Every structure is written in C-alpha cells, then in structure tokens.
Amino acid sequence: MIEQWINAFVGFVWGKPMLILLVGGGLFFTLYGKLAPFRYIKHSFELLTGRFDDGQGSGDLSHRKALAAALSGTLGLGNIAGVALALSAGGPGAVFWMWLTALLGVSTKFYTCTLGVMYRHKDEKGRVHGGPMYTVQEGLGKKFKWLAVLFAVAGLMGFVPSFQINQLSAVIQTQLFPEVTWLASTGFSWALGIVLAVFVGLVIWGGLKRVADVAGALVPLMAGGYFVMAVLALLMNAEKVPAVFTSIFNSAFSPDAVFGGVLSVIIVGVSRGAFSNEAGIGTEVMAHSAAKTDEPVREGLVASLGPIIDTLIVCSCTALVILVTGVLDQSEGMQGVSLTMAAFTAAFGQPGAWLLALQVLILSFTTVFTFWYYGYKCFVYLFGEKAGEYYKYLYLGLVVLGAVLSVDVVFLFLIGAYGLMAVPTMVSGLLLAPKVNAEIKRYFGEAKHISTGEPLLEQSK
Template identity: 50%
Template sequence: MNDIYKNLDQALEAVVGFLWGPPLVALLMGGGLFFLLYSRLLPYRHLFSGVRLLFMPADRNDEGTLSHFQALSTALSGTLGMGNVAGVAVAIAVGGPGAIFWMWMSALVGIATKFYTCTLAVMYRGRDSEGALQGGPMYIIREGLGRRWRPLAYFFALAGLLGTMPIFQINQLTEVVREAIAIPAGWTHSDDHFTFDLVFGVILAGLVLAVVSGKLPRVGKVTGVLVPSMIVGYLLLTAVVLITHADQVAPALALIVRDAFSGQSAAGGVLGAVIITGIRRAAFSNEAGIGTEAMAHGAARTAEPVREGLVAMLGPIIDTLIVCTCTALVILISGVWQSGDDNGVSLTVAAFDSLFLDYSGVLLAVLVGVLSLSTVVTFWYYGAKCLGFLIGARYQHHYVWFYLCLVVIGSVASLSVIIRVVDSMYALMALPTMIASLRLAPRVNRAARAYFAGRRREEN
C-alpha cells in the first residue's frame, strides 16, 4: 500500500509541476495585472464602494438567491479555513517564508481578477436544464462566448467537479482535531489513529448532510453567520500572539520580503520554486481566477453585475492579505517551521502551542473546524452545479451521496496525494476562467463606465 501511495504521489507531482509551470503563472499574474491596468486601477479606486454595498438590502424583485453579504460570505467560506491555516503552513514548509510575499502579490492583482470574473458571473447568468438561474464560468462561456466555445465550458465543469472535492479540508480538519483534542484526551494514538479518523469522517459526513439538505438558501444563512464570527475569533487568537510578541513582527515581515528574492529557504534553494509555491497557495487560498468564487457571486440577488464585482474584490483582501498574513506571522515567529517535522495544519497547531497557552490548540481546532465545515458545504454547492451543467440539473441532487463518500475518504487519505490532486484541478479550472474573462474584459469595462456614470447622475 505504501508503494502504491509513493508511486501515485510521484506521478501526481510530475503532473502538478507541468500544470503549474510558467505559462499558468503568467496567465494568472499577468492576467490580473492586465485587468488592473486595463480598468485604470478601478478596483482600488472603489474599494469602499464594495464595503458599502455589503450592507445594502437586496431588491426582492431582482433575480438571484443570495444577498451581497451572503454571496461574499459563501465565497469566503470556500476560501477561508484550511487554505489560510494549513495552506499557509504548506507554503512555508515547501517554499519558505518568501512564498508568503508572492501570495501577497497574487492577492493584489487578484482583487482586479475577482472584479472581472464576478461581474461576468452576474452579467452572463444562464438557465440550467430545470430553468433555474445559475452563474459561474461555464455559464459565462456559454452565454458570453457562444456555441463554438461550449467545449471550454464543459472543460471547466469537469475540472470544477473534481477540484471542489472536500478531501483536503476534511483531511486537515481530522488532523487538527486528532492532534489538539483526541490524542491529549487519550481517545487515539499518534501511531495508530485510522479508526478514529474513519469514525470522525463518518460524523462529519452526517453534519454535512444535515446542512446541504437545505440547499443554497440554508448554505447562505449558515455561512453568513459562521464565517464572519469565526474570522473574528481566529483574528483575535492571532492578535493575542502577535501583540505579546510584537517585537518579532517586523523581523518576520523582513524575512518574508528578503526570502522572496533569494529563495534560500525553499526546497532546493530555487527562486522560481518560491514564486510558484506562493502563487499556487494563493490560488488555493483566495481562488482569484480559478472560477469557483464566480459560482457563489453569480447567485447574488442583483440586477447590476458591477455591484457584485465590487463586493467580490474584497475577498482577496480579507482572505490573503489579512488572515493568511496573520497565520504566516505566527508560524514564522514561533520558529517551528525550521524543524521540518510538521507540514500542513499540524505546523500551525505547533506554532500556536509554542507561543500561546496549552489549550490554544483546542481553540484553533474549534475555529478552524467551523471554517472548514463551511468550506466543505460550499464546495458541495459548487460541485453539484458543475455536475448539473454536465448531465442535467435534475440529476445533480445525486451528487450529495458521492460527496459524502469523499468526506469519509478525505479523513483517512494521504495529505501529499490530496494536495497534488487539488492543485492539478485548480490549474485546469483556471485556464477556461481566465481565457473567458480576458476575452470578455471589454464588456466589463463598458458596464463599469455605465454603472459609475449612472451613480454620478444620481448623486447630482
């Protein structure tokens, strides 16, 4: 069995290395920079407009399912959680502290990318086979680019079906609960925990079923409450650590910037590996240009596409620039990343345990657990919509049973194999999303000019 995992891991590593090569990195980073310049820095100039729109009531006469706030919370629930806790730890373990700098750069251009992709998600919503209004890259391609581009829409839906599997979140959630709670309590052992992992996976599958049975409205309500409260809780936990070690924050930030251009801490000491690792983990963290976030924002109740684009661009700021940075600083200040003994969420738990109180791991397990479950629930929605596009919406409800099996599998699977599978699918999702968004960018600019011209007339 170990040989099978090893061979599979090596094969997937080669696939990931090919997919996440310079062309894809150039597409994501170069595309985001193009959006930023092509819009004349519009996302930066109107950041506060996005904040204001979050708290505006939705017009009940508009089509859609979620309010602006619920749409952003649902999209954030798909990114916040393990991407910010375990994903950052993986970035540092593989690419060194400098990988965080490239996560920042990816987020800065990702703000513009999200503005374009999520504006298009509302602009080109389409009807599924049951007549329900849907959004997402597959509908953007079908409605905005026409019939000859339709194979690209199916390509995204297939990649999205596989890329939104819950295996990474469940795997890392199982690990943090096992390490922080189960082993100290004597429920299992570090060298023999398969039974605990399996039972915990079954329990998680039951919780997921209870939430997703209510479909998207319940998902929106759950994430609208859980995500903001858990973000605040996690930031308070990290704030205590950073305040009590305030003298080490500046050196940690300096280390991130210095290592970003030296690559000394990366595996093999290769600078390119640092850059690619940072961009890859940023894509997993904030999903800018990947396309999954467009499915959530495409469900917003609004008749004005630009409004949803303005709301969506807040995602990379909250997700990567704030939450991921806090996680990275805690890990770097603790120094545990230098031992090489931990990877993933166990590295973050070790960092908090070394800097905070003995029970900080329990607090972290609770906060991250809730965020991870919200991600799992949101990924169910994404996957179901992809399946509905591929085989028909009337069959997509069957996806839940396959998804629950994945929840159980994720609790006992190998972390390295899981990371490589998810990374591969994220790369494949990014290709159709960015190609369609770049091609349709002029239409977003025209819509933005009309929207802001109308606002100026209203103000006058």
C-alpha cells in the same frame, strides 16, 4: 507511484504559462480597469449594508450572503493549513508572492464575478445558474464549449472535501488528544468520517440558501476570533515582527537551494495564494453569480473584497504567527494544520490549541458546505439537473474517504485541479474584459451620486 504522478501533474499545470496567465492576467485587469475595484472600495463596503438591495433582481442571495458563501469556501483550511504548507514548501518568500497574487486578485475577482452575473443562464424553470462554464457558454459561444467542459470536469476534481476533512481529522487525532493512541487507528478515522458526513448532509440537503445562512452566521465570528488571536500573538512577539518582514522580502528574491530557488518559491506562493483566495480560479464566480441583483458591477465590487479579507488579512495572520513563533525552523516533519497548531500553542499554550481547533472545526465545515455547492453546479452542468441529486450521495462518500487519505496526495491533487480551472476562467475573463469595461462605464456613469453617498438605486437603473 501515485504521488509521483500527481507531483508531475502539478508541475505541468503550475508551470510558467500558468504564472503568466494568473499574474499577467491579474496585472492586465488591474491596468485595463484603471484600478476600478480599488477606486470604488468604499462603495464595495456600502453594498454589504444592504442599502442598495431592491429585492427585484435575479438570483437567490443578498450581496452580503453571496460574499459570505464565497468566503466560506476560502476562509478555512486554505488560510490555516494551506499557508503552513506554503511556508514548508517555499519558505518565508512564498508569503510575498501570495500577497502579490492577492493584490492582483482584487481586479481578477472583479472582472470574473462581474462576468458571472452578466452571463448567467436561465433554465426552463426560470432558475438562474452561474459560473465560468456559463460565462464561456453564454459569452463566448459554442466554439469555446470545450473550455466550459474543462472547467466543470476540473471542478469535480477540485471540489472534493477530502483536504478539509483530512486536516480536521488530524487536529482531533494528533493535536487535541495525542495521548489517546486508539484515535489514530484506521477504524476511528472511518467512524469519524461517517459522523462528519451526517453533519454535512444535514446542511447540504437544505440547498444553497441554508449553506449561505450557516456561512453568514459562522464565518464572520470564526474569522474575527482567529484575527484577534493572531494579533495578540504578534503583539506578544512584537520585537520579532520586523525581522520576519525582512526575511519575507529577502527570501522572495534570493535563490535558496532549500526551497528550490526563486522560481520554485514564486510557483509555491502563487499556487497557494490562488488556492487560498481562488482569484482567477472561478469557484467564487459560482457563489457571487447567485446574488440577487441585475447590476453585475455591484457584485463584482463585492467579490473584489474577497482577496483582501482572505489573503491580505487572514493568510498573513497565519504566516506571521508561524514565523514569529519560530516553529517553522523546529517543525521536524510537521505540516499543514499541525504546524499552525504548534505556532498557536507556542504563543498561548494548550488553550491556544483548543481555540484554534474550534475555529478549524467550524471553518472546515463551512468550506465543505460551499464546496458541495460548487461541485453540484459542475455536476449539473455536465449531467443535467435530474442527475444532481446523486451528487449529494457521492459527495458524502468523499467526506468519509477524506478522513483516511494522505494529506500530501490530497493537497497536491487539489492544487493541480485548481490550476486546470483557472484556464477557462482567465481566458474567458480576458476575452470578455471589454464587456466589463463597458458595464463599468454605464454603471458609474449613471450612478452620479456615488461620491455623495446618496442612494444609487434610482440613478443606476
């Protein structure tokens, strides 16, 4: 009964209006900004080197650490397990719509994260707070307050760590030690959840800076290792790659009763793509709003790299490896991380499973750390700074609970919550887009030496 209700909830949230909002909104940002994040992509990478950091801006994190914190929330099980779930639900065609969502998401992230810095809120102690709820509050005013509250409430639902913990538990119980039957017991799941909660607590009690430090050290290493494994698997099956790309494009536009037809495949691809790179959802706005800069366009450009790294590269690796190894057609009920694990096992044998398990372990933890920060910001917005300390205990309880929940129910619930978060994020982004364009004109108009590679600090002040 609960699963039926959640399915109905997800179907309602991710209907045609949501597709129009995310895809149409992303197309609007792309055209309205005249491809700004694509035209200045070289500058986006230059910002990560730190050469334009002057240490004088508001915020807590460098551009590089802000991107690492944001990617730690997206480069994880959304890429490894979420893509597998998308293939199971929508077939190869879902990958095409994930790609489209990512391309449009580049501009969406640029606009929403630029606004996140433009409309940061300072509390009575001078601390900076950012996110779509503050973009709405500071940029649109009191009459749109309900949108800010909607985002924060949906965020509290969407940032639960249960999916990541659940899939991590599945890796340990069914993939790494399938012959040890007692690991599948409920008692072990509870014990595992408690152990994981202890590790998570050690990081989140250090605050955002510790989360960013951990993410900055681990995410590039794990993502790089995953990319190398995927490329090797594709090279080993190079003769199958052209046929896989053909199936992706054909399935994207061909009615398929197995996957519910074209519209169903589009919905799966767009919703899973949004879950993967979070463009238009608003989660990444909270991480990038913590960047130590007073130049909103700079952080918007850095944020625009997220969908490229996350979906176009990492998610594509997962999808292509699953398809070239043929495990999707032989899955026999496998889903999520189990399906991805089967693909890498088919390519590399048991060592592939162990290496992937290590990456799942690290990336799931970094996502859980970042989700705590996102949930904490939503909780504080709704209940105040003093109540924020209680959220840490609530979050650790959800970590424990995640080890024993059903993956289907949890994943669908998160997808639904992500859809609700997209409404305030995209509506505020569309209404305030002219403000971003004015900021683009000012920044690039004053930064006259950008094409020569000379320092921008003096020119952009």
